[in-house]
Amino acid sequence: MKLTHFSLLVAFVLQGVYAVPNLPSNDLKPRRTSSILINPAAQPALPSAQQAASSSASVGLNLTNIQGDILIGMKKNKELFFFFSIVDPTSFKSQLGADILPLITSTTELLAVSTQPNTLVNIAFSQRGLTALGITDNLGDSLFTAGQLNDASSLGDTTSNWVSEFAGTSIDGVLLLASDTVDNINNTLSQLQSTLNGSISEVYSIQGQARPGNEQGHEHFGFMDGISNPAIDGFSTPLPGQAVVAPGIILVGEQGDGTTRPSWAIDGSFLAFRQLEQRVPEFNKFLIDNALSEPNLTVDQNTELLGARMMGRWKSGAPVDLTPLVDDPVLAADPQRNNNFNYTHPDFNLATDQSHCPFSAHIRKTNPRADIGGSFSEHIIRAGIPYGPEVTDAEAASNVSSTDPTLERGLAFVAYQANIGNGFAFLQQFWANNINFHTSSVGQDPIIGVATPDGPRSVGGLDPLDSTRDITLNQDFVISRGGEYFFSPSLSAIQNTFSA
Structure with missing residues (x-):
């Protein structure tokens, strides 16, 4: 079934699985028998769905409302970053609620293989993208509002090294697509592009993937990565020596976030993206x-x-x-x-x-x-991932x-x-x-x-x-090589604010 057949707004049901009337939820998100994620022994394991449900209940976190990429860390096998510009805001907002929201992967869904989709789909927007969609609320983050290019000198970047697309002003958002195969990602991207034809245009993309064999989980210099991510109170049980932070350090509007935010922004997070050669x-x-x-x-x-x-x-x-x-x-x-x-x-x-x-x-x-x-x-x-090929014999x-x-x-x-x-x-x-x-x-x-x-x-x-x-x-x-700052909204915000 093609994505263009979706015409009704998604409704939330038990355990964060989505259903559209007269359409089985499994047709929306085909389920898996093996994990979409990698799990190197050195990296902290994700909690089980049952553990996360118990922990989140103690602090009031709604893991079905939080986009999945935010809390899982460096666990992706293959991942595509698809940066886009919004060409037709009216059409895009309609498609976002009717066609894209049913595909957005929540945190809850990633914690059990049986609820994982074939391809994780998440979405985030730059300040330029919010403006294009008519969202004028101040999110309370001046660096996000100004954009990363404006912050380049403070970061020590030499902008002549930046990819031209990041040095421009045309990126409104990014789609994050992750799976265990590039074919799954490409098939999902093809569906999305067909559905969104005319409302967005591609600006730039980066394909990342875990390194092969025994290098899985290691970055290109060869070091195991992702060990020191903090434990989020209400999500995971801390390991010895692991920092424990209030959810509001990562999630907007949650306990520990001391900044005034619009009410719809709760459970979102600011995404800082960097292409680091x-x-x-x-x-x-x-x-x-x-x-x-x-x-x-x-x-x-x-x-x-x-x-x-x-x-x-x-x-x-x-x-x-x-x-x-x-x-x-x-x-x-x-x-x-x-x-x-x-x-x-x-x-x-x-x-x-x-x-x-x-x-x-x-x-x-x-x-x-x-x-x-x-x-x-x-x-x-x-929550990054390596990109590019292994070192060639000639380079070595x-x-x-x-x-x-x-x-x-x-x-x-x-x-x-x-x-x-x-x-x-x-x-x-x-x-x-x-x-x-x-x-x-x-x-x-x-x-x-x-x-x-x-x-x-x-x-x-x-x-x-x-x-x-x-x-x-x-x-x-x-x-x-440059980057951009984005806001990754909650699923309820996508439904009620971004697509309204």
Whole structure:
């Protein structure tokens, strides 16, 4: 059955499954027998549907009203980001309620294989998109209102590196389509394009996918990702060492969100999207050229040690704070242990000792734990995915990334938060890019930090034998290709405000 046959507004029924009169809900969202998501052992597992229902009831969260991508973290297998412009607002609003809303995937649906759709469909809108739809309410987030291009200099971006579509002013929204196969995604996209023909136009798209084989869950530099996402009170049970945040840190209008919002915005979240190119051959060459000199380690081990201290974790996901000199894959694969640290140790001076983990390490810069008291509100849910192919033999041999745009690789970075200025933008500007964060002249984050103005940067603490030694990075290994800020509304808002 084609999407164009849908003509009636969706009604909410038990467990967040949608029904249209005279049309079985299973026809709307064909169900699965295997999970749409990946579940690497190192990453925190999602709660079961029963666990989430019990937890959410205790704080009043309505998981059937929250779009599914927001709370699941970095669990997608394949994902397409389809950025669009609204050409015919009147038609689009009608189609949004009648044809698109029945396909929007809620959080509840993703927590059990039996309720997962063949393809996750979520949608979010830029400020330009809200304006095009006649939504004039102030959402209380100035960075969202102004857009990411206006924020580029504060983030340290060089806009000449931006993809032209992000540097323009034509993106009204983004469709997020995720599944376990590209065919599922392409079939769903084809249906959506057919249904929305004439009301939207494609501006840009990025296809992401989990890396193959044993690299599943790892980003392109090779490090396991997504371990340190916080637990949301009312959604998941925290693991040892995992931060617990009030739902209003991530979800607009919920407990912990101190900003005044329009009532319809509750259960939405601000989506910060970034296309982050990763220059993998250059990164690997830098590690070889600057390998550390720890006694009793081979050259290869000292090379890996430098990378681990830059990231704050070994490639397996094991934190250097718990295993400073050698990787421990068994620890890495144990969620009860791999996040249970806060940089403190017995007989240890937290303010000066970098023997376990450098102050500048990526995961320490972006989640400082005990460095600032252990409890803070600057948290995000990271829900990105790698994009682009694996490094080619020619690139590996030359230690230089190809200039062929089809070989560009990196991270389609997604961060959800209730306040961009207290979430993603804060972490990038005031922690990652700040050479004095934690202590004087520690340097920028060696992975995602950038110097302003652009140029070489010195990073301290990377050498465990001499924490006063600075190592110079003459190039950035992560290049911002631009992005945009969006608002991901609740399902009830899509029905009652966006399509009304």
